Amino acid sequence: MKILMVTNKVKTYALGAKNTFEPLKRLGHDVVWAADFSKFIGNKEEIPAVTEQISINTNPLNKDNINAYKRLLSIIDEYQIEAVMCSTPIGGLLARLAARKKGIRPVLYAAHGFLFFRGAPFINQTLYRWEEQILAHITDTLITITEEDYAAAQKFKLRSGAKPYLIHGAGVNVGVQVDINRAEKRRSIGVPEDAFVIVSAGELNKNKNTEVVVRALKDVPGAHYVACGVGPEKENLEKLAEELGVSERFHLMGYRTDMPEILAMSDVFTMMSFREGMPRSLLEAMDLGLPCVGSDTRGIRDLIDSHGGYICSPRDPNAFANAFNALRENEKLRSEMGAYNKGKVQDYSADVVKRELYDIYRKAFSTKAN
Structure with missing residues (x-):
């Protein structure tokens, strides 16, 4: 399956991204990664995906986001995208709207932190909560990484009718040994x-x-x-x-x-x-x-x-x-x-998270949604 992955700024090919790509590759999917790579450090050839530059602004009203949305629409056509996965609040918004415009299913959203967390300002508790509730109707798979977000996600009605997932973060290397004086x-x-x-x-x-x-x-x-x-x-x-x-x-x-x-x-x-x-x-x-x-x-x-x-x-x-x-x-x-x-x-090890993601991706992307 040809999958479009949309995130915000990418500075390195970090462990969290590697833990995302490995199960996708094991399942035989081809990925196009659209993000802001303008400040990327390292060799992008290490990334097992086609990369496309887009500029997403954290201010949802910034005009850069209109251009990013239009670029996502053209990427979907250019690569004949069959499924969309996304994360970050604005990246997730633009990607899901683009998928809806192009009739793409399934759509997976990885919430690494809802903006309406406990203790957040009133505007977050209202506007951003409403936004996620609405976007849930064009989301088939929702992944959360904290208990608070998982509890909040239980109230969303996903298009697929599925329940949200809770995984152990992005995965870290464990058993690190440091020999110092x-x-x-x-x-x-x-x-x-x-x-x-x-x-x-x-x-x-x-x-x-x-x-x-x-x-x-x-x-x-x-x-x-x-x-x-x-x-x-x-x-x-x-x-x-x-x-x-x-x-x-x-x-x-x-x-x-x-x-x-x-x-x-x-x-x-x-x-x-x-x-x-x-x-x-x-x-x-x-x-x-x-x-x-x-x-x-x-x-x-x-x-x-x-x-x-x-x-x-x-x-x-x-x-x-x-x-x-x-x-x-x-x-x-x-x-x-x-x-x-x-x-x-x-x-919370990388191995645990990769197993969790493998099972989720296998179910989410095994066949195209009806």
Whole structure:
């Protein structure tokens, strides 16, 4: 079957994409991947699909999306597309509308995070929920990756009459081994050898909420916070750390290619976002046996439970500080929670996800829908 896959921006041929393509190829399907590859890093020839450049804007009213929609219509004709699969809110909208226009069935949508998550602004809870309810009528297969989204999807009426699926994220490599000298690694980034080290990974933006951990740091004696990532909040975070008197214990590391080593030299991983899907960096930290402290939001609370860490309000620095202190003061607890997380992450492995996707694709694309 000739399948059109539509996503938004693609920077690398990442593991999640590889886990998507492998079961499709095993089933003998040919794929055309339409996305924004303008900032792609690497060799696109590694991708087992024809790639087509389109520009999708996250603002649904942006004129680029009209052009993208028209381009999708021409791609469907050019390649004689027989089925459509898509993800991301705007990419999923345009792809499903194009499929409807051209009478293409089946249509599969992978929801990596509905925009009407719990705690979202009112417009998200209304407009975007209505949008997904309407689009469900031109969707035959719906895949979710979090319990919250799966529960919401139960209320949608898919065109096929099928029920939504819940899978274990995009899949991560598990059993990663990192052989480092912790003391030397800490010295190399300016962290004391005997410090209690908190680490996070992610863009420095408002949603990732790095600020709450910086505020908590002043109440965690002797702790050092290593934040890996780049973004627009860098200067604000540096200023806040200086105002709170924790600058010497707050380490902004920028973009890192040695995250496994930084995780291995740390004592606890934290993720404090207001909104997440199924966070890969959290899964990778769990695989390396770290206890975790996270915010009470979709995706994060799917992964962190009381056996493996603590869940806190993303707006409560005191809750984060209390969690860090509980772990700082109890090495045995850190070890037990880390071991639990190392076991739990096995369910989210690439092998598990590829098996789940294989079964879904086999049913969804085995024959053309009537």
